Amino acid sequence: MNRSMSTLARSSLIVEVSARDGLQNLKPPAVPTAVKKELVERLLDTGLKVIEVGSFVRPDRVPQMADTPTLLPGLPSLRSEDPEVHYPVLVPNMRGLQSLLELEAASKASDPNVGPLTNEIAVFVSATEPFSKANNNASVDKVLSGLPAVIDKALERGYRVRGYVSCVMTDPLLDMGCYEVSLGDTTGEGNPEAWKTLWEALLKEDIPTSRLAAHCHDTFSMALPSILALLPLGLRIVDSSLAGLGGCPYSPGATGNVATEDVVYALHKLGYNTGVDLEKLVKSGNWLTKTIGISNESKVGRAIGARLALKEKAK
């Protein structure tokens, strides 16, 4: 197996999406901002560096993300001594970017010494028209034609820009200036063979796969096998969500993302270094699901959580 340990050992291997993708689809009541803040703090403490924290989308469309402007100023400030820490926020259009910039300006005005609230945005486009209509309320062409201005302005303001392609197949976003593109299997219908076919086609087209991430929903339990199948082909960036939380409000029936605990466990077992403390991660997953009253979809989280509980009892 070509493990290419030097690149795989990068701690940005995991892009943690639980605070955004994981929570966005939950039914009311809204997850309290304080819980989200603690979640991000716990995720940072596990060693995760890239943590998606919210969205600047229409609050009536995705109410669970409506508090992103309140959450951002309360997060641990981006530490200049650790430039790898990033808080991506979803920005669908110029209106969303404008809201973020206004928030940054208000924060600076109230304390000139305060640093930026975030250093990364994520734009998103769908590879299929029906999903584009449902998710972005616009055609693929319309979404794509609006993005260069958003990306340019964000880059100008010093943000790193990530791109998502939902219902994957193409990636014009790299050429537009995104540093990385995440390929979303939104409905979770991918499997190892389909992913390998896609990846090999991308390699053949000379697409820089080192700048591509896999974003697998685990609807049919195929997410982890698919990720593992891509490792020998050079996949080095995996989106995942604590406790397997997640789902897109516009992809009915598609369940959570692959669980971060399961990905980290598998990568460590296979000899990859993620920089993530698995035990802390498991504790955070069990804490979050208990706090907001939902089930923990991570098998690793449940198994190691049970062992940790036994150990605790025996003390």
Ligand SMILES: CC(C)(COP(=O)([O-])OP(=O)([O-])OC[C@H]1O[C@@H](n2cnc3c(N)ncnc32)[C@H](O)[C@@H]1OP(=O)([O-])[O-])[C@@H](O)C(=O)NCCC(=O)NCCSC(=O)C[C@@](C)(O)CC(=O)[O-]
């Ligand atoms: C995309 C939009 C914003 C288009 O929204 P729209 O309704 O088409 O926008 P519009 O330009 O027609 O404007 C209508 C009204 O919306 C307002 N508006 C316009 N834009 C914004 C904004 N950014 N924030 C707040 N308000 C906004 C705008 O100001 C106006 O307000 P009014 O003048 O009538 O009072 C809307 O359809 C929306 O919010 N959709 C939800 C998208 C979303 O968050 N989806 C889930 C995340 S994507 C995902 O989960 C997939 C992913 C990334 O994980 C990868 C994968 O798994 O595949």
